[in-house]
Every structure is written in structure tokens, then in C-alpha cells.
Amino acid sequence: MPNLATDTLSVAFAALADPTRRAMLARLAMGEASVSELAEPFNLSQPAISKHLKVLEKAGLVSQGKTGQLRPRRLDLTRLREIDEWVAHYRRFWEQSFDHLDDYLMELQGKQPLGGQAGREQVSSKQSQGKQPKKKGVKKDAGKK
Secondary structure: OOOOOOOHHHHHHHHHOOHHHHHHHHHHOOOOHHHHHHHHHOOOHHHHHHHHOOOOOHHEEEEEEEEEOOOEEOOOOHHHHHHHHHHHHHHHHHHHHHHHHHHHHHHOOOOOOOHHHHHHHHHHHHHOOOOOOOOOOOOOOOOOO
């Protein structure tokens, strides 16, 4: 089992758990920013902002540049790519699980299974056209007397 204190994903997820730090990352996604620019939208002291930045830097999500005397912060995409790869593995697992569930439910209803991605696209196409999939066996007036 990995050491949680040094496991890079754990450190990154811990850093992302704070809404202030996520807001800072959202700002840095638009480009480099100074500490004062990052602090601007928050009602926090300079030491509190510095602590948040240190957590983001330790997690590998933010790096510090050097332009003359300025030390702008920038988003470090390496760690974000690692997080994305980790999440993608579980995204595929859940999509496959939902595909199997869809097929099973269609089988129970006596319909031909839609089959994975094509089925999801068919359903999302109907939803984007404003058509909701019909639900069988649900009466609108079931709860009214």
C-alpha cells in the first residue's frame, strides 16, 4: 500500500479538496498570475494565500516562474494529466457497468439491447432534441387521490 504522505495522487487530491485552491487553479487555467492577482477575489490574508499556494506547489499542481523580480504562478499540467489518467480508468469501468445494466434492463423489458456507446449516443440524441426516453409502468396520477 502506498504511503499516503508521499503518494502524489493523494497529495494532489488533498490539495484539490479545498474550494479556494480549486478557484486559484481555475484562475491559473487562464494564464500566469501574481500572488496578489490570485488573492484578489478572496477575503484572505496574504499569509493564508501563501499557505494555499504552498499546498498547490507541494502537490505539483502549480509552479513558480521568475520574470525579473516577479514570481508569477502557473498551472503545472503534469500532475493534472496524472489525475486525468487515474480518473479515466474508473470512468471506463463505470461506463461499461452502466452499459451492462442498460442491456440487462432492455432485456427485461423484452427489447433489443442498445449495446454500449451507440446506445448512450442514441439516448443522448433523443434528450438533446427535447425528447425524454419513455418510462414504462409509471403512471402520472399514481400518487394522486
